Amino acid sequence: MGELYLGVDAGNSKTAALVCTAAGEIVGYGRSGCGDIYGAPTSSDAVAEVAAAVGDALAGASVAMAGIAGAAFRLAGVDWPEDCAFWDTALREKYPTLRRRSILNDGYAAIRCGEPSGVGVAVIAGTAAAVAARGPGGAVWDLGWWPQHSMGAAGLAEEALKAVYLADLGLGSKTSLTEGLLEFFGRSSVFELNRWFTRREGAAPWQEKPRAARVVTAAAEAGDQVAQVIVREQGRRLAMYAGVAARKVGLADGPGKVSVVLSGSVLMAVESPVADALLAELDGHVPGVVPHRAVVPPVAGAALDALGESGIPVTPAVTDRIAATLPPKEFLAT
The missing domain is CATH 3.30.420.40 (ATPase, nucleotide binding domain)
Known part of the structure; x- marks a missing residue:
């Protein structure tokens, strides 16, 4: 299967996570609740929801976090420097084996979608x-x-x-x-x-x-x-x-x-x-x-960011492969 990559899109209505190959094939996915530190009852609740979606995606791909070569976390509520610092600490504690990751507001996930x-x-x-x-x-x-x-x-x-x-x-x-x-x-x-x-x-x-x-x-x-x-x-x-x-x-x-x-x-x-x-x-x-x-939902854009930030060219073929292997429509329904 080769190296795997993780994309996470966390919002108020849902948090979604995808694991894909370098070629764009989705091999695992997970969904949970509100991952916005401003919208969840507590910031710890937001972290738990993100972890739940990530955990399901990893389980679906039959991989541990140590097997993820790069990850892009696109999270609603990353609005100020202290928000990014909060998530940096939370993710470092949660996933100490994660080799490469980035943290940005969820809005960035959509850029590579088109x-x-x-x-x-x-x-x-x-x-x-x-x-x-x-x-x-x-x-x-x-x-x-x-x-x-x-x-x-x-x-x-x-x-x-x-x-x-x-x-x-x-x-x-x-x-x-x-x-x-x-x-x-x-x-x-x-x-x-x-x-x-x-x-x-x-x-x-x-x-x-x-x-x-x-x-x-x-x-x-x-x-x-x-x-x-x-x-x-x-x-x-x-x-x-x-x-x-x-x-x-x-x-x-x-x-x-x-x-x-x-x-x-x-x-x-x-x-x-x-x-x-x-x-x-x-x-x-x-x-x-x-x-x-x-042409793909924001969580797929996050996965494409994980690929691009890892030095993998985001070609039309990669985007097409992600689009062709997306989870069922109900997975992304709000």
Whole structure:
């Protein structure tokens, strides 16, 4: 089988891990819960979830960590230097035999999902949003806690709820989102909807809001003007932060092309109006942009990073092999 490589993508909804060969064949995989040190009940819980996914992936590949030649940990919540230091200590204690590894924010996992060189910008819109970039000289930058706008599925839902509440108060335009969200959440009135999300006891868990993103995109596609404004604004925000990322790592300094990879459930949905809105805005924020759709999920991008950082060329054949040997779709469902 030869040397094996490990890629880990940890987020709030799940943590996924893949073990692959140098040729890109996936030979083990594992999945667990929240691996974000900001989102898990405790940082120790996040470490345990990452370890659980890694353990299952190693077991599936019938290999111990000592047999892993290189690993890329792409972890939500690696936002500040102390976060990286925390994970460096945790992984060193957990896996003392691991020979080569890197630790970065999960946003970086998506770059190689559409740009094999790993140089470019990734724009991810899933439950939340992430933007990360790697420049030609190796400089990296990610959005972390810098965004001042709500984005991703959560952002779409929050803006839609705001529009519904304002319409109910007579301070905003009427919108089909009112009927759509009441039906989706099973509430009898806007009063009950607002109360359900904000009451002191028995309030809806935060995970409920992002689920309604599909209501917003469906309303926009059906012609609702309020929903269309929300979708266009989501595209503008994502494009704006992609521009910041490109400038931060030197991708905007010359006349060359700049790869921007789109990933995440909101942008990868069939005929996604948010993706269309983002693409319509990108030229104005990233000169020379060449957009790419991710061809593999972020955890596969992490595995490709593990290969690339170990000196193995990430060729189309390697990416194709990873894509062909991915776990079943339900493994990556959120």
